[in-house]
Amino acid sequence: MRNINEDTITQAVIAAMVDCNNPRLLTIMTSLVQHLHSFAREVALTEAEWEQAIGFLTAVGHITDDKRQEFILLSDTLGLSTLVTAQNNAKPPACTESTVFGPFFVEGAPELSLGADIANGACGEPCYVSGQVRGLDGQPVAGALIDVWQSDEDGHYDVQLPTACGEHEHRARARLCTDGEGRFHFRSILAVPYPIPHDGPVGRMLEALGRHPWRPAHLHFMIVAPGYERLITHVFRDGCTYLDSDAVFGVRSTLVADWVRHEAGPAPDGKRSPVPFYTLQYDFVLNTAAAQEDRA
Amino acid sequence: MRNINEDTITQAVIAAMVDCNNPRLLTIMTSLVQHLHSFAREVALTEAEWEQAIGFLTAVGHITDDKRQEFILLSDTLGLSTLVTAQNNAKPPACTESTVFGPFFVEGAPELSLGADIANGACGEPCYVSGQVRGLDGQPVAGALIDVWQSDEDGHYDVQLPTACGEHEHRARARLCTDGEGRFHFRSILAVPYPIPHDGPVGRMLEALGRHPWRPAHLHFMIVAPGYERLITHVFRDGCTYLDSDAVFGVRSTLVADWVRHEAGPAPDGKRSPVPFYTLQYDFVLNTAAAQEDRA
Incomplete structure (x- = not known):
């Protein structure tokens, strides 16, 4: 050799x-x-280009910490995440489609009761979200664990705001559990479009490529229940500018939903909202776990 | 989209x-x-494998600092460095061949006079190195800057020993300048085989792949002179166990040289060595810079 x-x-x-x-x-x-x-x-x-690549990857590594995952951003923006998600999540058409995980999930979100205000101080217009988790047979999935996370009206997730939040204070992020009929509801804030973090090497890459860093407004969900395949997905807000140019290539038509605007007045929680608010109703259909095992 | x-x-x-x-x-x-x-x-x-890859790259990024370049190690061990080096350094056969740069070069090595002991306390058997830098036409290259760096007898470069060395204390590393006849000579220590740093993610990768981390004994050189192509290369020690299984695929037959062992006695510096010592004589032939510009 x-x-x-x-x-x-x-x-x-x-x-x-x-x-x-x-x-x-x-x-x-x-x-x-x-x-x-x-x-x-x-x-x-060339050797100079190789050196640049080493420098780029080093910068990606150095900006990555437990709050920021630049390697996932890199994978997302190069379409690798969508490719891996797509090729591992072939499901019966009746199932809710998967999309990319993204870099902002964190373990240990607060476990809140149905109906809670998960915003926990995150700024944004009020939004009431409700729906049902079902299996392919139409049966409700009781006791499903739902992780939900989203940005605030400035486009920031709680983990991006170390100075505004206490170290362990989660905002616009929670874990909920469906009721006996597979239903869930919570209060949060309106999802808005936001740029992925673009003050680091991935942002510089996008700029050099003539690409914008924006994602259409969406709400992240991860749903886990015994006997069912884990579902990682978003619900996207219809009418959003970036639905056709998502920086991470994650939009699926079946995941686009109406966020309905309401004037100030009676809200879904039975109280009177003094400001205009939104409602989102979206149901999820889980694949059975056997399909996942067959695929593995 | x-x-x-x-x-x-x-x-x-x-x-x-x-x-x-x-x-x-x-x-x-x-x-x-x-x-x-x-x-x-x-x-x-699969998604689980993708997660492992993200975790691996994150670990590579986090162990990398100004003293340790795990991304270069990764590139070296996957053969990418040798590929890039090879495809960018086609030269006339009379030129000294290039090989991989490696992760242990540092800027700012001490500028020492010809004849100096560059070991500066690094442990190892004494070794006297000499040679000449020439152009393709056989003319000596006066004033060529030679960076030389190597490990100590334990296989460690100075930058791997932060506690043994002061922050700015270089060992077995120097910059020299050829004399009017293109000649150089210095004292250092015997080059020995060593494993690349394998206590990190690249080491774990090699182990999982059933590969050893060893490199054959070698001395690194980088030679720069106006009008000539920069030469980055090693000189390898003949007879070394790992010449045919270099962990980074860098060995070239033309770069293998004899390190000659001598008993205690008169040494090349005119003094008497009280212990056995080695000598290495190796000449370098630089390509002309025009060739590099043509290639770029």
Whole structure:
């Protein structure tokens, strides 16, 4: 293994993995090395460009912490997240479609009761959200755990606001549990379009590519229930400017819903809202878990 | 751009770059996206594997600092560095060949006089290195700047030993300048084989792949002179165990040289060495700079 050149290096790297005893890892790394090398050959990558790439990845790594995940942003903006989501979530058409996870989920959101105001001080116009979680057979899924998270009216998730929030103070983020009829309802704030964090290397990449960083208004959901496939998805707000140019390629027509505006007056919680408010009604249909096991 | 699926995502990402005004960047990113997506499709990458990849890259980013460059290690161990080096350094056969840069170069090495002991306290058997820098026409290159760096006998570069060295204390690392006849000589320590840093994510990757982390004994050189192409290379020690299984695929036959062992006695610096010592004589032939400009 001396005198390896640009033609023989790929086979040399693959040959070096001969003792790998993890067949799946071997498959993945063999393909990765082949495609990575093909890319470098195809564009005749220069040493200066390689140095820039090392610098870029280093910057992505250094801006990433437990509150900011720039590698997920990178995957999202390069369409890899949508590709992986799509190829792993083929479902019967009656099921709610999946979309990208995004970088803003955090473990340990507060577990709130149905009807709670999950905004917890996050700024925005009031919005009342309700719906039902069902299985493919139409049966309600009682006790489903729903994680919901969204940005405030300035486009910021709580984790992006370390100075405005206490370390453990969650805003516009909660975990709820469906009732005996699979139903849920909560109060939050209106979803608005926002740019993905673009003050870091991924933002500089988008700018250099002539791309905007905006996402259409949406609400994130992750729903888990025994016997059902985990659902990670968004509900998008109809009429939003960026539905056809989502920076992370996540929009599905079936996930676009009406946010209905109401003037000040009686609200779904039985009280009188002194300001205009919105309502969103959206039902989710979970795939059965067996399908997931078949796929794995 | 709604309802993108695993078949249409690649074209959607490429279409989003329509306003990019940097043709070279557009070429690179188009190819990168195509190959990255082809990889994910070919292996049918799962969401759990994608999460592992995000976690791996995050770990690579977090262990990287101004003393440790895990992304370069990753590029080196996946053969990308050798590929980029090879495809950018086609030279006339009479020139000294290039090899990988590695992660241990640092700017600002001490500028020492010819004959200096660059070890500066680094442990190892004494070694006297000498040679000449010439152009393709055989003419000596006076005033060439030579950066040289190597590990100590334990396989550690100075930058890997923050507690043993002062922050700015360099060991077994220096910048020298050739004399009027293009000649150089210095004292250092014997080069030994060593494992690349394998206590981080790249080490875990190698272990999972059944690969060892060892590099054959070598001395790093970077030589810069006006009118000549910058040369980044190693000189490898003949007879070393890992010459045929270098963890970073960098060995070239023309870069393998004899380190000659001598018993205690008269040394090349005119003094008497009380212990056995080694000598290495190696000449470098630089390519002319025009060739580099043609290639760019």
